[in-house]
Amino acid sequence: xxxxxxxxxxxxxxxxxxxxxxxxxxxxxxxxxxxxxxxxxxxxxxxxxxxxxxxxxxxxxxxxxxxxxxxxxxxxxxxxxxxxxxxxxxxxxxxxxxxxxxxxxxxxxxxxxxxxxxxxxxxxxxxxxxxxxxxxxxxxxxxxxxxxxxxxxxxxxxxxxxxxxxxxxxxxxxxxxxxxxxxxxxxxxxxxxxxxxxxxxxxxxxxxxxxxxxxxxxxxxxxxxxxxxxxxxxxxxxxxxxxxxxxxxxxxxxxxxxxxxxxxxxxxxxxxxxxxxxxxxxxxxxxxxxxxxxxxxxxxxxxxxxxxxxxxxxxxxxxxxxxxxxxxxxxxxxxxxxxxxxxxx
Numbered sequence: 001x002x003x004x005x006x007x008x009x010x011x012x013x014x015x016x017x018x019x020x021x022x023x024x025x026x027x028x029x030x031x032x033x034x035x036x037x038x039x040x041x042x043x044x045x046x047x048x049x050x051x052x053x054x055x056x057x058x059x060x061x062x063x064x065x066x067x068x069x070x071x072x073x074x075x076x077x078x079x080x081x082x083x084x085x086x087x088x089x090x091x092x093x094x095x096x097x098x099x100x101x102x103x104x105x106x107x108x109x110x111x112x113x114x115x116x117x118x119x120x121x122x123x124x125x126x127x128x129x130x131x132x133x134x135x136x137x138x139x140x141x142x143x144x145x146x147x148x149x150x151x152x153x154x155x156x157x158x159x160x161x162x163x164x165x166x167x168x169x170x171x172x173x174x175x176x177x178x179x180x181x182x183x184x185x186x187x188x189x190x191x192x193x194x195x196x197x198x199x200x201x202x203x204x205x206x207x208x209x210x211x212x213x214x215x216x217x218x219x220x221x222x223x224x225x226x227x228x229x230x231x232x233x234x235x236x237x238x239x240x241x242x243x244x245x246x247x248x249x250x251x252x253x254x255x256x257x258x259x260x261x262x263x264x265x266x267x268x269x270x271x272x273x274x275x276x277x278x279x280x281x282x283x284x285x286x287x288x289x290x291x292x293x294x295x296x297x298x299x300x301x302x303x304x305x306x307x308x309x310x311x312x313x314x315x316x317x318x319x320x321x322x323x324x325x326x327x328x329x330x331x332x333x334x335x336x337x338x339x340x341x342x343x344x345x
Contacts, residue, residue: 010084064106190227
């Protein structure tokens with residue numbers, strides 16, 4: 001592959017870090033954006049990756065909420081991966097301020113910089129499967145969710161994270177449609193799990209596994225069923241979506257579907273007796289009654305607990321030649337990484 005100049009916004013993120021590592025190993029000139037370039041500890045793992053790769057890494061400061069701050073990083077880049085966006089489904093104070101505004105305005109600001117840069121030919125946007133569906137109950141009447149579906153049931157008051165991703169992706173498609181110099185491809189992964197390149201605990205993907213193994217759910221878990229994809233496969237999908245000329249549109253990236261209890265069983269089989277894992281699922285009625293006290297809404301419980309969602313990944317296999325890792329590999333590798341990094345003792 002010819003050496004390219006590529007930009008990865010939010011380059012220190014969970015998926016972005018694996019993407020940057022692969023791009024460096026392929027020999028590309030990789031630009032990343034961070035909020036504070038002086039805090040090198042946040043991207044030391046990427047500097048380490050550069051030392052062992054043929055590519056080069058360049059770090060730029062940028063802020064999702066500051067117009068024009070991506071101009072310098074975008075100028076001269078041929079491919080832009082816009083991965084920067086908050087991923088929190090709980091623990092925030094103001095959904096509009098903490099989730100929706102940075103997702104929506106960040107997309108506008110990045111694409112505004114792309115429009116100013118004559119060099120950019122393709123943008124790959126990290127969207128989400130939650131831009132395809134809002135609740136598991138949305139699947140009623142269909143065999144599986146596909147790229148043709150859009151989330152129409154989320155709002156700032158119900159599933160605000162899902163709403164933020166939907167609004168941001170729709171805005172990206174609107175902006176892309178107003179010009180014809182660059183094209184847009186979106187990656188819509190389901191729940192991302194797998195080993196992290198950094199010792200981070202600040203995302204739902206990582207905190208979920210920590211909560212499982214540290215005993216938070218030892219008395220039981222809700223019957224929540226998600227589509228799951230390995231973080232390394234999500235990164236691979238981004239790269240292929242950029243460099244395959246035939247890639248177009250949206251790509252639903254997912255492998256196996258599993259409940260929290262099934263995930264716990266996989267972890268327990270690899271390390272019998274090692275962790276305080278849940279053994280049972282809490283009945284839906286009890287979850288509904290307790291919902292306000294444990295951070296759920298009753299509407300969320302009604303529309304998601306105990307309802308299986310299915311995801312059609314055939315387009316990604318057909319057009320991106322995706323070959324997904326198994327859930328067992330994903331979880332075992334993630335737990336091993338957490339133990340190695342001292343996150344699990």
